[in-house]
Structure formats: C-alpha cells, structure tokens
Amino acid sequence: MPKRKNRKHLPTKFKALDGKTYKLTGKQNHWCDIFLEEDSNLTIASLETYKITNKSLSKRPWGMLSDKDKEKRARAENTAAQIGRENLRKLQIKKYIYKVLSDEGFTDDKVRLKHFRNMMQDGNISASNTAIDMYYKKTGGYAPEKVEHGVSEKLEKFLEKQNKKLP
Numbered sequence: 001m002p003k004r005k006n007r008k009h010l011p012t013k014f015k016a017l018d019g020k021t022y023k024l025t026g027k028q029n030h031w032c033d034i035f036l037e038e039d040s041n042l043t044i045a046s047l048e049t050y051k052i053t054n055k056s057l058s059k060r061p062w063g064m065l066s067d068k069d070k071e072k073r074a075r076a077e078n079t080a081a082q083i084g085r086e087n088l089r090k091l092q093i094k095k096y097i098y099k100v101l102s103d104e105g106f107t108d109d110k111v112r113l114k115h116f117r118n119m120m121q122d123g124n125i126s127a128s129n130t131a132i133d134m135y136y137k138k139t140g141g142y143a144p145e146k147v148e149h150g151v152s153e154k155l156e157k158f159l160e161k162q163n164k165k166l167p
Contacts, residue, residue, distance in 0.1 A: 009033070016095035017102055024092055031087055032096050036138065042084025043077055050083055052076050088140045097138060111135050 009030035013023050024032065027049055035045035047055045057065065057073035058080075065073060087093050101107070111132060118128050135141070 012096075014096060014099060016099055018095070020095075022092040022095050024096055028087070028090075028093055028096075031084075032093060032100070035084070035087075036097065036100055038134070041137070042088065043081045046080035046083040046087070047076070050080070052079050052083075055080070094140065101135070101138065106135055 009026045011023060011025055012029045013021055015021050031045045031049040034040050034048050035042055046052070047058055054069075054072040054076040057069055058077055060069075060073075062070065062073075114128055115132050118125050118132065
C-alpha cells in the first residue's frame with residue numbers, strides 16, 4: 001500500500017463499490033489511511049488517531065519501562081486494539097477499505113484466485129501467502145485475535161539473563 005501521509009483528514013464522502021455514497025469522519029479517514037499503510041495494524045492506527053491515556057508509553061522500549069508503566073502501556077494498547085476492532089465493524093469503514101484495496105488492484109476474486117494457485121504450489125509461495133495474509137487482515141477476513149500485550153515470563157527471564165551479561 002502506498003503511504004498516505006501529509007493528507008488533511010477532513011470528513012470524506014466516497015462512492016463505494018456497491019455504487020452507494022458513504023461518509024467518513026476526519027478521524028475515521030485518518031485511521032483508515034494509517035491502517036492501510038503496509039507496516040501498520042489496527043492498534044497502531046488507533047494509537048496514532050485517537051486520544052488514548054498513556055499512549056506515549058507504546059513508543060518506549062518494553063525493557064525500559066517500570067512494572068507500573070508496563071501495565072499502563074498494556075491497558076493503552078488493549079484500548080487501542082478494541083477501538084480498532086470496533087472500527088472494522090463499521091460499514092462505512094469496511095466499504096472505504098475495500099474501495100482503496102480495489103483501487104490498488106486487490107479484489108476478492110483476484111485474491112481468491114491467487115489463493116487457489118498457491119494451494120496448487122505456484123511460484124514464490126512465501127511472498128504470495130504473505131500478500132494474501134495481509135489482504136485478509138486488512139479486510140477483516142480473519143476472526144479477531146485475542147491479543148495480550150506484554151512480554152511473556154519466559155522471554156522476561158531470558159532478557160534478564162542477557163542484561164546481566166552486559167558490561
């Protein structure tokens with residue numbers, strides 16, 4: 001997806017693939033543009049678009065946070081993820097995402113055809129599967145994941161051992 005920065009995010013009217021006209025608020029438009037960037041997801045889009053308490057903690061490395069700040073960051077990211085999941089359920093947002101993806105050449109029929117070809121072991125299957133996976137994520141084709149933010153105990157112990165080895 002092309003980067004869509006440096007755009008004013010005003011309310012947007014657009015004609016969807018079904019021929020009907022829909023309207024996005026400025027924040028919905030901004031959220032969609034961030035969400036459609038190739039290195040973004042619904043949590044990042046929500047953190048960058050909406051006022052969420054303690055969202056600045058998400059930009060700091062996990063290991064540099066106190067236990068209290070880790071809890072605050074987890075709550076902020078969980079709130080952002082919930083807002084993102086709610087946005088993906090809104091009809092006008094779904095229609096906008098499908099329109100943008102269609103304008104970029106991604107349609108259900110084309111993705112299904114590529115998916116079928118991959119099942120038959122076609123070409124560079126790894127790259128194709130990554131593209132298919134991204135398409136399904138962006139269009140809400142997967143069931144919502146239950147995401148817990150934070151570092152697992154096992155990883156936390158590993159990081160502690162590594163920190164002790166540092167001079």
